Amino acid sequence: MSGDLIVSIGVERGDFVLDASFTVAAGETVALLGPNGAGKSTVVAAIAGLIAIDQGSIELDGRRLDDGASAFVPAESRRIGVVFQDYLLFPHLAALDNVAFGLRSAGVAKRDAAERARQWLADVGLAGFDDRRPRDLSGGQAQRVALARALALEPALLLLDEPLGALDVATHAELRRLLRTHLESFDGPRVLITHDPADAFVLADRIVILEEGVVTQTGSPEEIRRRPQTRYAADLAGVNLLRGVADDGVVAVAVESEQQSAAVSEARPALAARSIAIADRSVRGDVLVSIHPRAVSLHPRRPDGSPRNAWEATVDDIEVLGDRVRVQLAAPLPITVEITPGAARDLGLASGSRVWAAVKATEIGVEPA
Amino acid sequence: MSRSITAFGSALVSRSNPRALMTTPVVMLALATLASCGNGSSSSAEREVVTVFAAASLGDAFTAMEEAIEAANPAIDVQLSLAGSSALREQILDGAPADVFASANETVMADVVDAGAASSPQVFATNELVIAANVENDVGAVGLADFERPELFVGVCAPEVPCGSAAVEVFASAGVTPQLDTEEPDVRRLLAKIIDGELDVGLVYATDVIAADGAVAAFELPVAVSSTNRYSVAALESAEDPDAAALVVGFITSSEGRAVLETFGFGS
């Protein structure tokens, strides 16, 4: 379809072989999620035109950018807006000149370019930051300048390489929300490269998981959460993400009608609430709660010492993944728990059986949402 | 190309052997020089060392002179230090450990004597300035008047060194205003540039032309303007062994010494 990005990248670098194919439709955000060394930055470089691919093809908006042989459109002619890891703002140029850089390179007159750059800075909430040097910007401000710089050329594709990677936790969540808004206002395909599953799950319509140069799974956040197909996917995608409202060390979690869609789709109404105790009493307001599957323990009876977060739950589904067993719990708190096969045997778990779940307040991650 | 390399190399290490000027590559000349240095120091163990500071233009002649002295006086080991006379004078006045000084002109020697560093210098050789012309450039330069032709590349020695101050006198007495392109700081460098064809004509010592062995054409100056350079030698007050120093001076001024000098074109 017009506007789409269709990628099939084959690159060989010594022992490392990258073979990744995926498609991103106009108006869609796809997260390329993978561990370090998976080949994510090679994919970025190939799409951006910083390296040539050995096999396959890269097509954007019906235009062939690279076919692994004769066709190669150089980086400066690809019309791809890239937000680089660490943002790479030009240190010798003020924020305004960074944003105007692409326009000036495209031959836009100085005054025009400055005017449009000023508007872009205002659009990302940085009106009045025109003369700031990159070294005088905070991480979040730098990210937004980088975003404005990438968008100013009205590119055919927006490519974001770890756009939230360099930020501290507090600004991370806030900027993720802002980034989501900006992503949605961009019409073309959006590609988000990240190693952080939370970013992928919150921002992406679809997730492509890349491991050791190969795409191991593609699907909606929902599909990946429910049916992770590799250990890596299970590890990262399996993190339970819950929305709620925090107050004085307690989070009221919004539990949705369908048990498994606990993550973050905001459209669905909350039917019931469940309180979770957290360690940090200072957090207030909307939060994203993350609970690692292995942080939850399962018991046949109410556990001794009565941890504050202990509840009786119904087992919804059991799945054996090699040396681990993933247990989906149903109401009242629909989360995934990971235990050893031995523990699963001892508990005599089966679909529909009743079990006590417990998690320490200190094991629960909370960040503003 | 190879011709220029050879000529240049020989100008750099000219003391080793005048016959090598046109034929021996730079590297061999350099090696020969290194080797001769090595010989000098290794055989000096039990012999009396006499350090002779000699004007650069005496280089080839004094290398032969050294051999002759040592052959006649086995107990003496002559070590040569060659440089411009003025530079040597400064070194001597600064207390350099020299035993004998052979200067290319009398005024430089007079400075050393006036400073009390030497006494009773003796003139032992003379040298004439001659016109040297490159043999290939075909400029037809044969007289001092040609030094006024602006299209020619003309070089002399810098007026600060003896061959240059002599040239200044020559031009003055001939009433010639030379159109100079360079004033080289020493005569061998000047000669090398004439041999290489970078310069067309220049004023050099007659002995240098002989050393160049046909690589340049030489024309004598008219008697009326000719400039005779008188070389003088003296034992220095600072000599460690005054007798050995006197012996070396005596040999240089003897008929034997004169014979050595004459083979290199010096007058007496």
Place this chain on the structure above:
Amino acid sequence: MTRPVPTRVPPALAVFGGIGALVFVIPLVGLAWRTPWSRLGELIGSDVVTDALRLSLLTSVVSALLSLAFGVPLAWLLARVDFPGRRLLRAIVTLPMVLPPVVGGAALLFAFGRRGLVGEPLESVTGLLLPFSTWGVIVANTFVAMPFLVITVEGALRNLDPRYEAAAASLGASPFTVFRRVTLPMIGPSLGAGLVLAWARALGEFGATITFAGNLQGRTQTLPIAVFVALESDRDVAVAISLILVVISVIVLVALRDRWWRSS
């Protein structure tokens, strides 16, 4: 404001570092000691000295600018383009830094002299002759000075994060625009330091110049050559000229080089 922690100096470093400093300071003191201060004004005001000063400033500045014009692109090629023989070329480019300048001057004569490989055809076509001309001084100066700029700039280019250039390319900048608007400004401090080093080397150049360009007051006699010939006759003049060289160099090095090196 925080209270700075005083640096503690190990005695061994102080002693050896101090001796190292004296190696440079004592000769300067010696020069000042031999300077004929009462005659200094008269000596410096002489024709020979003012001509040499003017010529030295002219040729060293032009050489530094030529080094900039040709050395920066050369450094870029060496740093960024993987062509066959690159290592060899890099070695050749830095050769003038280790070669005795006199040898460099001789090589220049063989190449650009009247009978030189390039000099002879160049003269017959353009009538231009480098030896014994001010341009010859500039060529000799550039030959020995440019390597300092090239290695400084090449080092800076290699240290520059290439992703900035990638970022500029992704913003639609052509390779030359990237070079002009991103690469050059980002290596600015090193460029300045390299330029000053090249200028300083050109100012002090002697061996290649006298061999290639000769010595003639007002045309090819730079300050170092004037010192050399003056040493043969009038040591006071030589000392006075040396003092000028030292003063100019120190002023420029302190004012410019330190500033650039601090910021780079």
